[in-house]
Amino acid sequence: MTDYFQNSEVVSLPDIIKVEFTKIDKNYFKVILINFFLIFNFLFVGLILLDKFTFTEEITAYSIYIYASFTSFFGFIFLFLYFSFSKRMYVLRDKDISYKAGLFTKTITTVPFSRIQHVEIDEKPFSRIFNLASISVYTAGDSSDDLEIKGINKEKALQIKEFISTKIDE
Amino acid sequence: MNNLFDFSTFSRQSTKGILVIYIAHLYKFLKLTWILVFLMVKDFTKITTKVDALYIYAGIAFFLLFFLVRTYFIFKNFQFKIENEHFILKQGILKKTNTAIPFHRIQNINFKQNIVQQIIGVFEVSIETAGSSTTEISIKALSLQKATALKEVISKNTKLSEEEVVEEQQTKPLVRIGVKELFKVSLTENHLQNLLLFFAIVIGLLQQLQQVTDSLGKTEVIDGFIEENTNAISASIFLIIILLLLLTVVALVSSFVRVFLVHFNLTAYLKEDAFEINQGLFTKKSIILKKQKIQNITISTNPLKRLIGISFITFKQAVSGKLNNKKKDKLIRIVGCKKEQVEIIKASLFEPSEVENNEKKLPENYYKRRIFIFTFLFLIASYTIAYLIFSNLEIFYSTIVVIPIVVFLILKKVKKRFYKISDEMLLVGKGLLETHVTYLEIFKVQNIKIQQTIFQKRSNVADLILQTASGKIKIPCIDFKEAIKIYNHTLYKVETSQTSWM
Numbered sequence: 001m002t003d004y005f006q007n008s009e010v011v012s013l014p015d016i017i018k019v020e021f022t023k024i025d026k027n028y029f030k031v032i033l034i035n036f037f038l039i040f041n042f043l044f045v046g047l048i049l050l051d052k053f054t055f056t057e058e059i060t061a062y063s064i065y066i067y068a069s070f071t072s073f074f075g076f077i078f079l080f081l082y083f084s085f086s087k088r089m090y091v092l093r094d095k096d097i098s099y100k101a102g103l104f105t106k107t108i109t110t111v112p113f114s115r116i117q118h119v120e121i122d123e124k125p126f127s128r129i130f131n132l133a134s135i136s137v138y139t140a141g142d143s144s145d146d147l148e149i150k151g152i153n154k155e156k157a158l159q160i161k162e163f164i165s166t167k168i169d170e
Numbered sequence: 171m172n173n174l175f176d177f178s179t180f181s182r183q184s185t186k187g188i189l190v191i192y193i194a195h196l197y198k199f200l201k202l203t204w205i206l207v208f209l210m211v212k213d214f215t216k217i218t219t220k221v222d223a224l225y226i227y228a229g230i231a232f233f234l235l236f237f238l239v240r241t242y243f244i245f246k247n248f249q250f251k252i253e254n255e256h257f258i259l260k261q262g263i264l265k266k267t268n269t270a271i272p273f274h275r276i277q278n279i280n281f282k283q284n285i286v287q288q289i290i291g292v293f294e295v296s297i298e299t300a301g302s303s304t305t306e307i308s309i310k311a312l313s314l315q316k317a318t319a320l321k322e323v324i325s326k327n328t329k330l331s332e333e334e335v336v337e338e339q340q341t342k343p344l345v346r347i348g349v350k351e352l353f354k355v356s357l358t359e360n361h362l363q364n365l366l367l368f369f370a371i372v373i374g375l376l377q378q379l380q381q382v383t384d385s386l387g388k389t390e391v392i393d394g395f396i397e398e399n400t401n402a403i404s405a406s407i408f409l410i411i412i413l414l415l416l417l418t419v420v421a422l423v424s425s426f427v428r429v430f431l432v433h434f435n436l437t438a439y440l441k442e443d444a445f446e447i448n449q450g451l452f453t454k455k456s457i458i459l460k461k462q463k464i465q466n467i468t469i470s471t472n473p474l475k476r477l478i479g480i481s482f483i484t485f486k487q488a489v490s491g492k493l494n495n496k497k498k499d500k501l502i503r504i505v506g507c508k509k510e511q512v513e514i515i516k517a518s519l520f521e522p523s524e525v526e527n528n529e530k531k532l533p534e535n536y537y538k539r540r541i542f543i544f545t546f547l548f549l550i551a552s553y554t555i556a557y558l559i560f561s562n563l564e565i566f567y568s569t570i571v572v573i574p575i576v577v578f579l580i581l582k583k584v585k586k587r588f589y590k591i592s593d594e595m596l597l598v599g600k601g602l603l604e605t606h607v608t609y610l611e612i613f614k615v616q617n618i619k620i621q622q623t624i625f626q627k628r629s630n631v632a633d634l635i636l637q638t639a640s641g642k643i644k645i646p647c648i649d650f651k652e653a654i655k656i657y658n659h660t661l662y663k664v665e666t667s668q669t670s671w672m
Contacts, residue, residue: 013658095665104624110657111617112664115671139616140488140639140672146617 014093016108021089021100027130028151029085034126036081040074090149092160095167097137099147111147113167115139121157133157137164175319177252180260183245186290187311192241193286194310199237205379250309252323257297259307269307275299277463277487279321281456288454293317297324321458344514347436347506351480355506356429357422358474360604364428365421433505440518445485447502459502461519463487463672465640466610469512472603480506483515488639488672520611525592536629537647538584545576579603589645591656594663596636598643613667614638618660620653636660639672 047070051063059066084103091098098110120136127133127150134150135157152160175181200207210226243263250259257276259269278298287294292311312320347355434451445459464485471481482505507515516522549572556565583602590597596610615636622632632653634645645656 013662015654015658016661017654096661105621106623106627107619107621108657109617109619110661112661114665114667115616139637146637 016098016110019091019093019098021091021098023086024088024090024149024151025130025132025153028127028132029082030130031124031126031132031151032081032085036078044070088149088151090152092163097147097160097164099149109147111137111139113164116164116168119161119164121161123154127151135160175316177250177320177323180249180251182249183309183311184292184313184316186292188241188245189290190286190292190294190311191244192238195237195241196234199233248309257307257324271297271299271307273324276324277460279324279458281317281321281454283450283454285452287311295320343437344440345436345438345504345507345511347433351506352429352433352436354478355433355475355480355482356426358472358478358480359425359429360472361418361421361425364425365417367428368420368424429505433503436505438504440514445515447504457502459485459487462670464519465614465638465671466608466643467516467519468606468608469516470601470604470606472605480508481512483507483512486638486640516609520595520609522595522609525590525595525597525609528590528592530588530590531648531652533584533587533645533647534629534631534649536626536631537587538580540647541580541584545580549573549576587646589648591659596643596656598645608643610636610638610643612660612663613669614671615660615664616671618657620657622650 047067051060051066055063080103084101087101087103087106089100091100095114096110096112098108100106100108117138117140120138122134122136123132124134131154132151133154134148135152136146136148138146240263244261247263247266248259248261250257252258255273257271257273259267259271261267261269276297276299278296280296280298282294282296283292284294291313293314294308294310295312295317296308431451433449436447436449438448439446443461445457445461447455447457447459449455465488466486468484468486469481470484475481482503485502485504487502504515513522553566553569557563579602583600586599586601586605588599594612596612598608598610600606600608616639617637619635619637620632621635626632626647630650631647632650633647634653634656636643636645645653648656
């Protein structure tokens, strides 16, 4: 036997910071927009009804301010959604899956394939219009903090699921 | 030895089990309706004037008989056997369920004995799995021989040769806590916590009582009672002192009761691949804890306990779903461990020396700043609210006492935060008055998260959250580069490890 057993020291580990992340599907922003405007309109109608029927004289004097603060509040939420959207990114490596998100609070989560219990693909009604799906992976223990990537092209999501499934079985 | 009992065909519980199940049923029924029963007994004469007493007796007799019949059928239909390394259970009267649990999924086999079971001499055997919470089986009544035989078949079905070693070690337990030691343990418990627990129970009972009396229109009596007392208290400082003394006594007593109930006659044995822990006063519990299933351990102590040189160890196992109160019972503790015993337990689970000798790393200064800012914001907010409610400037005098205490506690908390990392293990220390040190083997991590707010980015620090099968472990506010290094290292360890995490 001329071959020696080789187990050289690992000098540098793969670095999560240097990995290139993929952005989620642009169409998902439309889904976010639809959801946003549904809630906005619903509350706005509610506010108008309140204004018309239950507000007393004293409050009606300030109604312009109420409307202004209401709209600016939602305006800020809209800006937040817009800017945080481009921060949602994911990456699949050979042995794990990672998701990065957050505008003010940045988070990176990584789940190794060897710890995944099962993978799930969800299609919400609005997402289906744009052929989008969300993929969730579950590990043992407290499942609320596992990884969910919303807004991936459906075919791609199925591919990822297949990929992970084969990796789990290894 | 195991041939005494044949588990390959279906067998039932010990016939005495009927009694155990019957009493358990009655107890459950009484627990649900105790207020009703209490009221009925109290106003028995009043009710009997309206309804014939005979009907009441007949009703009680009917219930008793109904439960007896039900119990009999439950007993009759409860059958179990072992087949192909699976534990198979058939149960149910109308809705039949058939459960099969593969041996490798079984996490624990515990023996329990409540008072009834102790009197008639049977054991309750519960089989815990790490899967969904519904697949938890308890066999209410088995004789000691049959129970041990069953346990042996399941836990040692492959390695029968180990038995001798086990028997030998059984004679000298690793930890034995006698009454005297237990007394010390209870004296040094976290009394404040026990007091709160006690109040939670009392308030729970009061609410239950109030709900019923509400519906009967008797609230004025209780409200009046409380009001009278509160007036009296505000009138006299003397009463306050008595109340404080009373609270101290209640805290002490509740500590004692809790510790003695749960940990009475605690003995722990160290076995080849498991720990065996026996404890309990009224409900005796015997727990088999497989080493492999332990996700991490925490060694805790407090200043009082340190003075007499004891600490307690909490073992955390894999749980499914969110950690709620019910599952917290699953945490297994050995109280009153001496230093040598702690060392033995640690050494039997992993190699603690390398990580312990490593350099102690503290969170960045940002951590202290963050706690100070948040606490003082909270203080300012609560003082503002208090001022708005009472509109009395005198409440601000209390800051003289409150602020030094708060500052002291925060400094304590910050001082206790540290972590040590080696190639294989992570050690995280935290605590306020108590000190908790958690040992985690890195490959048991399930997923990992790094979190950084924009404020943290300015100071170049980040929070690291390691998710294990038994809950989160957080390392707050460490240098961002360091956090990334641990992140990469953990992933490397998890992804290259061949050892099963459970």
